[in-house]
Amino acid sequence: MFAMGIDIGSASSKCVILNGAFEIVSQALVSAGTGTSGPRRVVETALDLAGLSQPQVSHVIATGYGRNAYEAADERISELSCHAKGAVWILPNVRTVIDIGGQDVKALSIGAEGTLQNFVMNDKCAAGTGRFLDVMARILEMDVCDLAEQDEKADGVVPVSSTCVVFAESEVISHLAKNVPISNLIAGIHQSVASRAANLMKRVGVLEPVLMTGGVANNAGVVRALERALNIQIKTSPYSQVAGALGAALIGLGR
DSSP states (O other): OEEEEEEEOSSOEEEEEEETTSOEEEEEEESOOTTSSHHHHHHHHHHHHHTOOGGGOOEEEEESTTGGGOTTOSEEOOHHHHHHHHHHHHSTTOOEEEEEOSSOEEEEEEOTTSOEEEEEEEOSOOTTSHHHHHHHHHHTTSOGGGHHHHHTTOSSOOOOOOSSHHHHHHHHHHHHHTTOOHHHHHHHHHHHHHHHHHHHHHHHOOOSSEEEESGGGGOHHHHHHHHHHHTSOEEOOTTGGGHHHHHHHHHHTTO
16 A cells, blocks of 8 residues: 655645555655646656556645645645644654745644644745745855855854845845855855744744754754754754655555
């Protein structure tokens, strides 16, 4: 018995296939989200990696921003429920989840029994999201994947205080014109993202252990900045970016 979870975001598509023992048999990520070929390609990749054909998958659950547009799903479920389920699989005693995706940020409170109790979500503005980091990386003429490495070289923080992506872009350009150290500016960009995430987490109540999910969990600079903002340890996992798809597949298996 196999179940497939597909998390279709604004910037990427993720897919996880589980077997009946709740073990991951394959996972895939394509950097193309809803409205593109991303969902189709990520499913094809996951099936190829698992050595399976589509008919061998008994249940397909779609989640994420583009879930309602994925017609091949047997069921469509909110990303809140799926991220909570995936987070508990990754870290069974997790109590707080912060998910920073391509265009929104979600803070989830998980009960002692492993169920979603409360959440706060920011999906009205790109500030503090993966999209914000993409814009900042473009201005700095570097790959977003290189931001964390540059952050490690910082010996100070150049604050980026604007709460709007457009104004923050102008602010960063202004700092560049003053020849501030790039690493310190990147540390400020990461601090800006972390401060917005921390504010959301405080609204749901921060209990440890805390797990960070979403693609931004791969950015160690943001993780460190969030740890400083809250004075706690933030855990991440190799499965952080596919947590939503993982949770969807778990639901597909009835867990």
